[in-house]
Amino acid sequence: MLKAVQKNATKGDPQSVISAIDHYCRNKEWAMNVGDDKGLILDSVLTEVNPSAALELGTYCGYSTVRIARLLSPGSKLITVEFNPAFAAVARQIIAYAGLQDKVTLVEGPSGDLIPKLRERFGVKSFDFVFLDHWKDRYLLDTKLLEDCGLLQKGTVLLADNVICPGTPEYLKYVRSSPRYESRYYKSNLEYTKLEDGLEKSVFLG
Numbered sequence: 097m098l099k100a101v102q103k104n105a106t107k108g109d110p111q112s113v114i115s116a117i118d119h120y121c122r123n124k125e126w127a128m129n130v131g132d133d134k135g136l137i138l139d140s141v142l143t144e145v146n147p148s149a150a151l152e153l154g155t156y157c158g159y160s161t162v163r164i165a166r167l168l169s170p171g172s173k174l175i176t177v178e179f180n181p182a183f184a185a186v187a188r189q190i191i192a193y194a195g196l197q198d199k200v201t202l203v204e205g206p207s208g209d210l211i212p213k214l215r216e217r218f219g220v221k222s223f224d225f226v227f228l229d230h231w232k233d234r235y236l237l238d239t240k241l242l243e244d245c246g247l248l249q250k251g252t253v254l255l256a257d258n259v260i261c262p263g264t265p266e267y268l269k270y271v272r273s274s275p276r277y278e279s280r281y282y283k284s285n286l287e288y289t290k291l292e293d294g295l296e297k298s299v300f301l302g
């Protein structure tokens with residue numbers, strides 16, 4: 097994937113990095129990026145929220161990191177959490193190739209350990225936007241952790257990938273039944289396939 101970016105994308109041009117990855121994953125080797133179909137929904141929710149402090153759980157190779165960071169207003173920041181050092185190393189290079197390294201802080205480690213440290217380490221008061229795309233059995237745990245750490249504020253938008261495929265049933269049940277969230281489903285398809293998948297957008301009501 098990284099080679100495809102270096103070969104086919106233009107340095108400093110995030111859109112060309114996104115297109116190079118999508119082309120590679122559609123034609124050469126599938127990979128678990130949010131992809132271009134769900135990516136358009138991510139773009140529109142992001143543009144609507146226009147966050148100054150954004151969090152991504154699950155960097156993987158940095159595809160959605162680039163999609164998010166390219167739409168941030170000047171001075172806004174994205175913190176992205178990655179557990180696997182090999183993925184983090186690739187993501188750093190892809191983020192840098194897109195020229196977005198100044199907007200992105202990639203933190204390596206398990207989300208459960210890092211979330212409670214984000215305030216003291218990065219001076220984050222709270223997040224306006226959270227993109228959940230890491231281990232599906234961590235979505236609910238980490239959402240509750242973000243609540244408990246006071247990192248969500250009234251109006252914070254959580255956007256969760258893969259709520260249908262592979263699926264995050266407990267998370268969905270929670271955000272759809274809790275009085276603290278206003279939740280809605282954006283139907284789409286699993287990246288680079290015709291299978292159904294979708295994004296769940298949940299607004300924290302405080």
Ligand SMILES: O=C(NC/C=C/[C@H]1O[C@@H](n2ccc(=O)cc2)[C@H](O)[C@@H]1O)c1cc([N+](=O)[O-])cc(O)c1O
Pocket residue numbers: 128129130153154155156157177178179180183205206207208229230231232234257258261262286287
């Ligand atoms: O399993 C999926 N995603 C798991 C992602 C996990 C990523 O999150 C990181 N992480 C970061 C911090 C942690 O604490 C834990 C993991 C892991 O190191 C990995 O980089 C998935 C699967 C399919 N699929 O079709 O099968 C489609 C998708 O869109 C998916 O997202």
Ligand SMILES: [Mg+2]
Pocket residue numbers: 128129130229257258
């Ligand atoms: Mg995903």
